[in-house]
Amino acid sequence: GESVGLHLPTLSVQEGDNSIINCAYSNSASDYFIWYKQESGKGPQFIIDIRSNMDKRQGQRVTVLLNKTVKHLSLQIAATQPGDSAVYFCAEKTSGNQFYFGTGTSLTVIP
Amino acid sequence: DAGVIQSPRHEVTEMGQEVTLRCKPISGHNSLFWYRQTMMRGLELLIYFNNNVPIDDSGMPEDRFSAKMPNASFSTLKIQPSEPRDSAVYFCASRKTGGITGELFFGEGSRLTVL
Numbered sequence: 001g002e003s004v005g006l007h008l009p010t011l012s013v014q015e016g017d018n019s020i021i022n023c024a025y026s027n028s029a030s031d032y033f034i035w036y037k038q039e040s041g042k043g044p045q046f047i048i049d050i051r052s053n054m055d056k057r058q059g060q061r062v063t064v065l066l067n068k069t070v071k072h073l074s075l076q077i078a079a080t081q082p083g084d085s086a087v088y089f090c091a092e093k094t095s096g097n098q099f100y101f102g103t104g105t106s107l108t109v110i111p
Numbered sequence: 112d113a114g115v116i117q118s119p120r121h122e123v124t125e126m127g128q129e130v131t132l133r134c135k136p137i138s139g140h141n142s143l144f145w146y147r148q149t150m151m152r153g154l155e156l157l158i159y160f161n162n163n164v165p166i167d168d169s170g171m172p173e174d175r176f177s178a179k180m181p182n183a184s185f186s187t188l189k190i191q192p193s194e195p196r197d198s199a200v201y202f203c204a205s206r207k208t209g210g211i212t213g214e215l216f217f218g219e220g221s222r223l224t225v226l
Contacts, residue, residue: 034213043115043202043220044154085140089154092211097142098167101154 006035008087010106019077023090026071030092033066035075038087038104046090047075077107085109117203122226129191132221133186136211142206144215145188146176149199160186168184169218193225 013019025033031052036044050057050064050073057064063076073090087104094100116135116212133157137142145157160180168178175194180186200222204215205222 038216041219043204043217044215045217046211046214051209051212053150091213096158096167097161098156099144099213099215101146103153105157 001097002010004061006102008054010108012110013080015080015109015111018079019075019080019084019106019109021075021077021104022076023073023102025073025090025092025102027092027094027100028068028071028093031095032093033064033073034081034091034093034099035062035064035073036089036091036101037084038089040086044101049093055074066092080107080109082109082111114203115203116215117201117218119221121224123226124193125226126194127192128196128225129189130193130223130225132188132201132203132223134186134188134218136186136203136205137201137207137216138184140205140206140207140216141183141187143180143186144201144204144206146204146217148202149200154202155200157188168170191193193223195225198225200224215224 034049035047038044047073048064052067061078065074087106089104090102092100118133142161144159147155157170158178163180178188200220203219206215206218
């Protein structure tokens with residue numbers, strides 16, 4: 001039969017605008033939630049993490065929001081730059097130290 | 112500092128052949144993870160080691176896959192015999208206990224094509 005690949009959500013933003021990338025997770029028992037960035041031909045790279053007992057954490061140009069009620073995680077990138085173009089993955093860390101990744105969102109920054 | 116080093120970067124082989132992928136984690140890191148990335152399934156956790164001991168291999172797809180970590184600076188992922196559906200990019204990642212909790216350091220991956 002015909003194989004079907006993952007349909008990667010895509011987001012296009014204008015350079016300088018803010019980006020918001022969303023993720024739904026499934027495991028309420030995960031103790032950390034993480035965002036990774038993957039550029040073409042490279043391995044994923046850590047951006048920021050948030051502990052499950054927090055709802056917001058800020059880094060340099062990035063903010064992660066966690067809503068445990070609806071099992072939703074978001075990554076906000078301020079003043080998006082062309083170098084931010086990549087695939088972004090959310091991930092969950094279990095108490096057993098397994099890391100599980102979501103399907104990813106492709107971000108394209110338009111100069 | 113050297114990051115996680117994987118070899119080979121690319122491998123093309125024929126169905127039925129044995130494939131061995133290699134990983135050198137970052138020195139001082141005590142956890143090592145093997146992932147497989149495909150368009151069909153995304154990033155899948157295959158197995159992870161802590162202090163060279165396999166902790167969870169529930170993601171290993173079948174008995175054709177095996178992984179070892181004979182010492183703190185080396186791990187292998189072996190596929191025998193290989194099949195076309197094993198074609199994917201295989202990533203190794205390492206982590207340091209006591210570092211940033213959510214931070215895995217990934218290698219650049221080994222792209223496997225099985226004909």
